[in-house]
């Protein structure tokens with residue numbers, strides 16, 4: 001069957017939404033999938049969407065979002081792309097169309113001298129066929145609400161109206177985000193835009209109105225009950241954020257993600273309250289030939305708000 005693979009055009013917007021919604025989401029979600037990806041599914045950002053068409057009909061789709069991976073110590077910048085929203089229309093599955101679409105992705109990655117492609121998926125076998133393997137490291141801390149019954153937070157904790165956070169406020173939060181050596185660069189405008197994702201709770205910790213920390217819980221259909229991004233002035237501020245997340249979500253269990261270089265003195269203070277902590281690959285990645293990322297791939301960490 002003849003397919004053409006090309007970048008997204010705004011007139012395919014309705015077909016793209018329909019394909020992604022029906023392939024990747026529960027039909028009863030209270031909002032469209034486009035609201036979960038305000039940057040990569042914005043019709044104005046067609047350069048981040050690759051489409052396979054058959055006779056004018058959208059048959060398959062994948063986002064490819066160029067980003068910078070930064071080494072916080074040397075300030076070196078590595079150009080990578082995030083891949084997401086991968087779906088083939090049911091009537092075209094099993095015909096090699098996604099493999100063909102990925103060949104287009106790899107060609108673009110080569111042309112743009114990207115160093116790696118990163119994605120999040122449980123379909124390990126499918127992506128292994130396309131050359132992806134475990135990439136990066138994250139620690140998953142599981143807490144039970146009961147452990148926080150006696151915990152007294154050191155500051156004021158609140159749920160903020162995230163839609164009121166302008167770029168300046170986001171800059172303050174980015175400065176407070178916990179340091180990790182290899183992560184993605186994000187500017188404050190992108191941060192402000194990503195805060196619009198539904199089912200994303202923003203909790204802050206302040207002393208005399210000065211921001212000491214923040215935590216993000218949930219993100220659209222993903223990461224329910226997971227604190228996937230955070231910053232805190234010290235471990236007790238972080239524990240206070242977790243406690244506040246329990247109060248706000250009323251969940252009995254929450255997960256906190258931490259980077260691979262999370263400091264020992266911080267983890268010692270978390271351990272007594274945690275049910276368990278486990279080490280995992282952070283994502284799937286394909287490191288492109290001659291990339292220096294190969295030397296430190298296991299040390300890479302991407303905060304939840306950046307994942308697609």
Ligand SMILES: CC(C)(COP(=O)(O)OP(=O)(O)OC[C@H]1O[C@@H](n2cnc3c(N)ncnc32)[C@H](O)[C@@H]1OP(=O)(O)O)[C@@H](O)C(=O)NCCC(=O)NCCS
Pocket residue numbers: 023024060086087088089092093094095096097098099100120121122123125126129
């Ligand atoms: C997963 C999906 C994108 C595959 O698309 P597709 O166009 O059918 O894939 P292709 O026909 O190009 O298959 C490429 C290869 O992957 C294999 N493959 C396809 N789906 C697979 C799966 N779910 N698990 C493992 N291997 C799979 C094929 O057998 C083929 O292998 P081969 O080249 O050795 O014969 C499609 O099934 C889909 O849209 N699923 C629902 C949405 C989804 O799960 N998206 C991924 C979210 S991360």
